[in-house]
Amino acid sequence: MQLDRRTFVQSVGLGALGALAGTAPLAAAPTAAPPLLPAYDAQHPDAFWRAVRAHYPLQDEPVYLNAGGLGPTPQRVLDRVFGTMTEMQAHSEPEHERRIEPARRTLAAFLGAGPEEICFTRNATEANSIIAAGLALGPGDEVIFESHAHPGGSYPWFNQVQRRGVVVRLFEPDPTSAEGNVARVRALLSPRTKIVQVSHITCTTGQVMPVAALAELAHAHGAWFHVDGAQAVGLVPVNLAALGCDSYACSGHKWLGGPHETGALFVRHARLDEIAPTGIGSHTGELPFLPGVLVLKPSAVRYEYGTRNLGLVAGLAEAVRFQEEIGRDRIAAWGRELAAQLRAGLAGIPGIELLSPRADGLWTAMTTLRHPRANAAKFSDYLKRHHRLRCRPVSEQHLEAVRVSLHVFNSRAECDRVIAAVRAAAQEL
Amino acid sequence: MNVDRKTFLRGLGAGALGLIAARSLGSMEADGYQSAVTPAWTGDNPEEFWRQVRAQFPMTPERTYFNTGGLGPAPLRVLDMLTVASRQLQERVETGHDFFAQARVIAADYLGAKPAEVCFTRNTTEGTCIVAGGLELQAADEVIFESHAHPGGSFPWLNRERADGIVVKTFEPDPVNPQRNLERIAALITPRTRVVQVSHITSPTGLIMPVPAIAQLARAHNLWFHVDGAQSAGMIPVNVAALGCDSFATSGHKWIGGPHETGVLWIRLDRMAQVTPRHVGAYSSDDINLKNPGLFIYSPGAHRYEYGTRNAASVLALAEAMRFQTEIGRDRIAARGRALAQRVRAGLEKIDGVELLTPADPAYSASILTFRSIKLAYGKIFERLLGDHHLRTRPVSEVDLDAIRISAHLFNSPEECDHLVAAVGEVLRKA
Numbered sequence: 102m103q104l105d106r107r108t109f110v111q112s113v114g115l116g117a118l119g120a121l122a123g124t125a126p127l128a129a130a131p132t133a134a135p136p137l138l139p140a141y142d143a144q145h146p147d148a149f150w151r152a153v154r155a156h157y158p159l160q161d162e163p164v165y166l167n168a169g170g171l172g173p174t175p176q177r178v179l180d181r182v183f184g185t186m187t188e189m190q191a192h193s194e195p196e197h198e199r200r201i202e203p204a205r206r207t208l209a210a211f212l213g214a215g216p217e218e219i220c221f222t223r224n225a226t227e228a229n230s231i232i233a234a235g236l237a238l239g240p241g242d243e244v245i246f247e248s249h250a251h252p253g254g255s256y257p258w259f260n261q262v263q264r265r266g267v268v269v270r271l272f273e274p275d276p277t278s279a280e281g282n283v284a285r286v287r288a289l290l291s292p293r294t295k296i297v298q299v300s301h302i303t304c305t306t307g308q309v310m311p312v313a314a315l316a317e318l319a320h321a322h323g324a325w326f327h328v329d330g331a332q333a334v335g336l337v338p339v340n341l342a343a344l345g346c347d348s349y350a351c352s353g354h355k356w357l358g359g360p361h362e363t364g365a366l367f368v369r370h371a372r373l374d375e376i377a378p379t380g381i382g383s384h385t386g387e388l389p390f391l392p393g394v395l396v397l398k399p400s401a402v403r404y405e406y407g408t409r410n411l412g413l414v415a416g417l418a419e420a421v422r423f424q425e426e427i428g429r430d431r432i433a434a435w436g437r438e439l440a441a442q443l444r445a446g447l448a449g450i451p452g453i454e455l456l457s458p459r460a461d462g463l464w465t466a467m468t469t470l471r472h473p474r475a476n477a478a479k480f481s482d483y484l485k486r487h488h489r490l491r492c493r494p495v496s497e498q499h500l501e502a503v504r505v506s507l508h509v510f511n512s513r514a515e516c517d518r519v520i521a522a523v524r525a526a527a528q529e530l
Numbered sequence: 531m532n533v534d535r536k537t538f539l540r541g542l543g544a545g546a547l548g549l550i551a552a553r554s555l556g557s558m559e560a561d562g563y564q565s566a567v568t569p570a571w572t573g574d575n576p577e578e579f580w581r582q583v584r585a586q587f588p589m590t591p592e593r594t595y596f597n598t599g600g601l602g603p604a605p606l607r608v609l610d611m612l613t614v615a616s617r618q619l620q621e622r623v624e625t626g627h628d629f630f631a632q633a634r635v636i637a638a639d640y641l642g643a644k645p646a647e648v649c650f651t652r653n654t655t656e657g658t659c660i661v662a663g664g665l666e667l668q669a670a671d672e673v674i675f676e677s678h679a680h681p682g683g684s685f686p687w688l689n690r691e692r693a694d695g696i697v698v699k700t701f702e703p704d705p706v707n708p709q710r711n712l713e714r715i716a717a718l719i720t721p722r723t724r725v726v727q728v729s730h731i732t733s734p735t736g737l738i739m740p741v742p743a744i745a746q747l748a749r750a751h752n753l754w755f756h757v758d759g760a761q762s763a764g765m766i767p768v769n770v771a772a773l774g775c776d777s778f779a780t781s782g783h784k785w786i787g788g789p790h791e792t793g794v795l796w797i798r799l800d801r802m803a804q805v806t807p808r809h810v811g812a813y814s815s816d817d818i819n820l821k822n823p824g825l826f827i828y829s830p831g832a833h834r835y836e837y838g839t840r841n842a843a844s845v846l847a848l849a850e851a852m853r854f855q856t857e858i859g860r861d862r863i864a865a866r867g868r869a870l871a872q873r874v875r876a877g878l879e880k881i882d883g884v885e886l887l888t889p890a891d892p893a894y895s896a897s898i899l900t901f902r903s904i905k906l907a908y909g910k911i912f913e914r915l916l917g918d919h920h921l922r923t924r925p926v927s928e929v930d931l932d933a934i935r936i937s938a939h940l941f942n943s944p945e946e947c948d949h950l951v952a953a954v955g956e957v958l959r960k961a
Contacts, residue, residue, distance in 0.1 A: 160621045171839065173623045183613055189790070191590045193603045193922075223652065226811030226838030234663075234808045253811040253838050256826070260810045263826040354839055360616070361625065362841035379663055379808045381689040382655030382682040395688040407655035407682050408601065408783055410791035410844065491623075 138426055147513065150435065153427060154510045163489035164515050168508040169304060169332055169467050170493045172355045174420065181419040182360050185412035197384065200411040204418035211421045212351070213340035214367050217400035221365055221414055225331035226253035228350030228366035231404050232327050233257035235376035238295060240266030245289045245324075246298040247274050247282075248498055249305040254298065254329040254350075268293070274303055276458040279311035286315060296325045301333035301349075305497050306457045307467025307504070309337075316345035325375070331355060335420075336436060336466055336508075338429040347372050356508060357424065359417035362410075368401050382406030432509055436466025439507040439516050443468050446520030450527050456495075456502050469495055470523065471502040475530040483530055488522035568857040577944075580866065583858065584941045593920035594946045599733065599761055599898055599937040600924050602784045604851060611850040612789050615843035626842025627813075630833070633849040637794050640852040641778065642769030646831035647799050650792070650845050654760035655682035657779025657795030658727075660835050661756050662686035664805035665725065669695030673725040674718045676711070677702050677929055680733040683758040687727070697722070702929075703737050705887060708894040712743050719747075725754045730762035730773075734928045734935065735887045736871075736898025738762075745774030754804070760784055763794075765867060765897050765939070767860040770796050777805070785897075785939065786855065788848035797832055811837030863940045867897025870938035870947050874899050877951030883958055887933055900926055901954075902933035906961040911954070919953035 141149050156175040159165055165173065189196065201221070209216040222228045234257065244258050248271040261267040270289045275281030286297060297319040299310040312328055319326035328346045333339055335356030341349055346369075353363030368376055378385060378397065385406050386397040397403040424432060447453055452473035458464045472480045477494035480503045484490040495502040505519055569582035586605040589595055595603065619626045630650065638645040651657045663686065667673075673687050677700040690696045701714040715726060726748045728739040741757060748755035757775040762768055764785025770778045775798075782792030797805055807814060807828060814837050816829050828834040855863060871888075878884045883905040889895045902908055911934050912925040926933040936950065 158617060158621050159623060165623050167623070171623055171625055174620055179616060179620060182616070186609065186612070186789070187588070190588055190603055190609060192593075193589065193595055193597065193601050195601055223840065224811070224838035227809060230809035230811065230837070251812075252815075256810045256812070256814055256837075259826045260807065260814075264806060352839070360841065361619070361839060362844070377693050378689060380656060380659040381685045382653075382659070383680075383685075385685060388681070388685070388688065395685060395692060406659070406685070407653035408781065408790055409652070410789065410841075413791070413841065 141428070141431065146435075150509065150512065154512070156423070157510045159510060163485060163491045164511075164518060165491050166505045166507065166511065166515070166519065167491055167493045168336075168356055169307070169504060169506040170355070171361075172335070172358050172508065173510065174354075174358045174360060174416070175423050177423060178358060178360060178416045178419045182412040182416035185415045189411065195408065196411065197409070201409065201414055204414045207418040207421050208365055211425070212334070212349075212365075212367060213342045215370060217402075218341075218367050218370050219365055220368075220401040220404040221363070221409070221417070222350075222404075223362045224253065224354070224364040225329060225350040225352040226257070228348075228364055229254050229327070229329055230257040230260075231366055231379060232325075232348050232350070232368075232376060233261050234379045236296065236325060237375070237377070238265050238267050241268060241293055242295040243268045243270055243291060243293045244296040244298065245270045245272065245286055245294060247272055247300065247303065247310075249274055249303045250298075250300060251304045251329065251331060253331065254300060258298075270294075274306070274308055274310070276306065276308060276456070276463070278460060279314065279463065283311055283314050283318060287318060290318075290322050290324075294322060294324050296327060297322075298327040298329065301328050301330040301339070302336065302465055302467070304332050305495050305500055305504070306469040307332070307465045307506075308458050309463050309465060312344045312346060320345070325372075332467070335424060335432075337433045341367050348376070353417045353420065357417070357420050359420040360413045363413050363417040365417075366401065366404060370400075373399070373401065373403075376404075378403050380404065380406050383408075427509060433466075435509060436507050437464075439511055439513065440464065440466050440468050442513060442516045443505060443507065443519060446516070447523060450520075450524050452527050453523055456500060466507045467504055468507070469500070469502045469504045471500070472526060472530060475526065476501045477503060479530065480526065483526055484522055488518065488525070490519060490522055568854060571859065571862065580940070580943065584943065587941045589941070593916070593922055594942075594949065595922050596936045596938065596942065596946075596950065597922050597924045598785055598939040599736075599935060600784070601790075602764070602787050602939065603941070604783075604787045604789060604847070605854055607854060608787060608789065608847045608851045612843050612847035615846045619843060625839055626846070627840065629842050629846055630836075630840075633845045634833075636849040636852055640856065641763065641794065641796055642771045643796050644799060647796050647802070649795050649832035649835045650840070650848070651779070651795050651835075652791045653682065653783070653793045654680075654758060654779045654781040655686070657777075657793055658683055658756065658758060659686040659689075660795055660808070661754075661777045661779070661797070661805055662690055663808040665754060666804070666806070667694060667696050667724055670697060670722055671724045672697045672699055672720060672722045673727065674699045674701065674715055674723060675727040676700060676729065676732065676739075678732045678734045678737075679727070679729060680758065680760065682760065683727065683729060687725075703732055703735075703739075705735060705737060705889050708737055708889055708891070709740055709743070712740055712747060715744060716747060719751055719753075723751065723753055725756065727756040727758065730757050730759045730768070730778075731765065731896065731898065733761055734926045734931050734933070735889075735900040736761065736895055736935070737889055738894045738896060741773045741775060749774070754801075761898065764855060764863075766864040776801050782848040782851065786848070786851050788851040789844045792844050792848040794848075795832065795835065799831075802832065807835050809837055810834070813837055858940065864896060866940055867938045867942075868892065870942050870944065871895070871897050871899045871936065873944055873947045874936055874938065874951060877948065878954060881951070881955050881958060884954070887931065897938045899936045899938070900931070900933045901936075902931070903958055903961075905958050908932045908934055910961075911957055914957045915950075915953055918957070919949070921950055921953055
C-alpha cells in the first residue's frame with residue numbers, strides 16, 4: 102500500500118537520464134541558425150522592419166491586422182517547436198524539467214518575475230480560470246472588472262457566479278483618463294469586494310488601464326488584484342514587479358508570437374497558497390505514500406500537471422528571444438507610430454468615429470473605429486472582401502466597430518491601405 | 531487570392547483528415563507532407579508488414595524502446611500532419627478550431643462514443659481533473675480507487691480531499707485473480723461512497739480491470755464510475771459504450787501515438803450535467819449576457835470543457851494517429867503487443883530468480899509485462915538494461931513493487947523481445 106512518489110519521479114526522470122548519459126547526445130535541431138536581424142538604423146527604420154517581416158511565414162495577402170486576436174509566429178519559433186519535437190521523438194524521453202525550466206527562466210526574466218512565480222498555461226483563459234477557481238470565495242463575495250473584458254477574462258468569473266454565488270460588479274472603461282478608471286473601480290468597492298480584475302490593455306479598444314494605481318487601490322482595500330494581460334504581453338514591455346498585481350495572465354499566441362495554445366500565469370510568490378490548484382497531477386507535488394498528504398511544490402509549477410508539449414514551451418521561449426532581439430521598447434514604439442499614422446489618416450474621414458482613447462498614455466497599437474451606418478460584421482466583411490484587410494469585428498457591448506492591430510510585421514504602406522479602404526467604406530457602405 | 535474558409539479546407543483539413551479523397555492535394559505536398567502510405571497487411575509475411583510499420587516511426591536505432599506506457603512515439607505521418615497543419619495555420623493565421631468538429635468525429639468513432647461526448651484535453655490527467663473537480667462532492671463523501679493508480683489518477687482526488695475534505699479509500703489490485711478486484715471494491719462501498727475509479731489497465735503491472743462488472747456494481751449503488759484509460763486506448767480496442775462507465779480519460783501521447791500534450795475525455799451525455807466545468811472561456815458557452823450575469827449556460831456537449839485558443843494542429847495530428855491505428859487494425863495491434871509480451875514472458879519464465887507480476891491470464895493482461903528479481907534491485911536492472919544493452923524499460927517503484935515494466939507495441943519486434951530476454955538473463959547472471 103506504499104506508493105513512493107519521490108522515487109517514482111526520480112525513476113522516470115532523473116534515473117533514466119542518468120543512465121542515458123552514456124549514450125549519444127541529442128541531435129541538434131535540424132534547422133539552420135536563424136538569419137540575424139540587421140542593426141537598427143533610425144534613419145531607415147522601414148528596412149529594419151522589412152527584415153523583421155521576412156522572418157514570418159505569414160502570407161502577404163490578405164493584409165493581417167489582427168495580432169490582438171491571433172498572432173502569427175516567426176519561422177524560428179516554428180523551427181524551435183519542430184526541432185524540439187524531432188529530437189524528443191527520436192528518444193521518447195520525457196526530459197520534462199530539463200526542457201521546461203530554461204524556458205521558465207526566460208519567460209520570467211522577460212516579465213520581471215521570479216521563475217517560481219510562473220507556470221505555463223495553454224492560453225490566458227486558463228490562467229484567468231486558475232485564479233477564479235482557485236481563490237477561496239463564498240456567496241456574496243464580489244469581483245469587480247470592466248464590462249469590456251474578453252470572454253476569457255469574464256467567463257471564469259461568471260462560472261463562479263453559478264458555482265459559488267459570487268457577485269460580479271462591472272464598470273465601463275473611461276476612455277478619457279486613467280484617473281477616471283480608478284474612480285470607477287473605487288465607486289464599486291464594498292466591504293464584500295474580494296477581487297479587482299482589469300485587462301492590462303482592453304481587447305475592445307486597446308485602452309491601457311492604470312494597473313499600478315489600481316493595484317494600490319485594490320491592496321488598500323484588501324482585495325486580490327488580477328490582471329488579464331492577453332493584449333499587453335508582447336505589445337508593450339511588462340514588468341510585473343513594477344505593476345504590483347497579485348496575479349497576471351499572459352497569452353503566448355497573440356502579440357508575443359508564440360505557438361498556438363501557449364500562455365503563462367504569474368502568481369506573486371508570497372500569495373501562492375491563496376490559489377488552490379484546480380488541475381493537479383505529476384509535477385505538481387509530492388506524496389511519499391498513498392494514502393497520505395499531498396504536499397504541493399512551493400512554486401507556481403503546482404498548477405502544471407502531466408505530460409506537456411515541450412516543443413511549444415521551447416517555441417514560446419524562442420518568441421521571447423526574438424522580441425528581445427528586436428527590442429521591446431522598439432516594438433511598442435513601432436506599433437504606436439503605425440497607429441499614429443492610421444489615426445491621422447482616419448481623422449479626416451467624415452463619419453468615422455475613433456473609439457480608442459485619444460489621451461496620451463492610454464492608447465496603443467490597437468485602433469478601434471466605428472462606421473456611421475455599417476455594423477461590425479458588415480464593416481469588417483467589406484474591408485476583407487473589397488480591400489483584402491483582415492481586421493477584427495468588435496461586437497462586444499454593442500460597440501459595433503472594427504479593430505485594427507498593428508504589429509512588427511505590419512508596414513506604413515499597409516496603414517495607407519487601411520486609410521484608403523476606410524475612406525472608400527465611408528462612401529460606399 | 532482571397533483565402534476563404536473553403537479554400538483553406540481544401541488546403542488542409544478535409545484532405546488531411548481523409549474525409550474526402552484529397553490527400554494528394556498539391557498544397558499539402560508542396561509543404562513537404564510525405565503522405566506516408568499505411569502498409570498493407572499480408573497474412574503471408576506478417577513480419578515484413580510489421581517492419582514497414584516500424585519504418586514509419588522516426589526513432590533512434592541506437593536503442594530499443596519498451597516504454598510506450600510512459601511516453602509513446604508518434605509515427606511520421608502524425609508528425610507530418612502536425613508540422614504541415616501548423617505551418618498552414620500560421621501562413622493564414624487561423625486557429626483551425628473549425629477542424630475540431632471533424633477530429634471529434636474521429637475520436638468518438640475510435641472510442642465507440644458520440645461526438646458530443648468527447649472533448650480534447652492535454653493529457654489523461656486533465657480528463658480526470660475535469661471529472662474529479664467537476665462532480666459535486668461534500669466533506670466525508672468517499673471515492674474508491676486502486677492503490678496502483680498513477681499520480682495523474684490519484685492526485686485529482688487527493689486535491690479534493692485537500693480542498694473539500696472528501697475521503698479517499700484505496701484497494702490493492704489482486705494480481706492472481708483480477709476478478710476479485712470487484713469484491714475488493716464492493717467491500718469498500720459505504721452509504722457515503724460517491725465515486726469509483728479504476729485504471730482500465732494499471733500502470734505498474736498492466737493488469738486489466740474487470741471494467742464492465744465494476745460498472746454494474748457502481749450503477750447498482752448509484753455511484754459515478756470513472757475510468758483512467760491512459761494505458762488502454764491504443765493498446766487494445768476500447769468501446770466506452772460496452773465498458774459501461776460514466777467517464778473515460780485517456781492520453782494521446784502513449785499507446786495511441788499522438789503528439790505530446792494531447793488527450794481525450796469522454797463523458798456520458800446523459801450525465802454530463804453532473805460534471806460542472808471548473809475552467810471556462812470562449813467556446814464554453816454559446817450564450818451569455820454581460821448585462822445579466824448569473825446564469826452561465828454551458829455549451830451543449832463536451833466541448834464546454836474546452837476553452838480559448840487551442841493548438842488545432844495537435845488535435846488534427848491526434849486524429850491522424852487514430853486513423854493510422856484504425857488502418858493497421860486495432861485488433862491486430864492488440865494481438866501483436868500481446869504476442870510480443872507473451873514472448874518476453876515465455877523467455878523470462880526460464881530465467882532463474884525472475885518473478886512476473888503481471889497476471890498470466892490473457893483476459894487480464896495485454897501488452898505490458900512487469901517483472902522483478904530477488905537477485906538485483908530494480909534500479910540496477912533498469913540501468914544495466916539501458917546502459918549495457920540499450921534497452922529502454924521503465925522502473926516501477928510504486929507501492930514498493932520494485933520492478934521493471936516492459937511495454938510492447940506495434941513498432942517492437944520479436945528480435946527485440948529476444949534481445950531483451952537475453953539481456954535480462956545476462957544482467958541477472960552477472961548480479
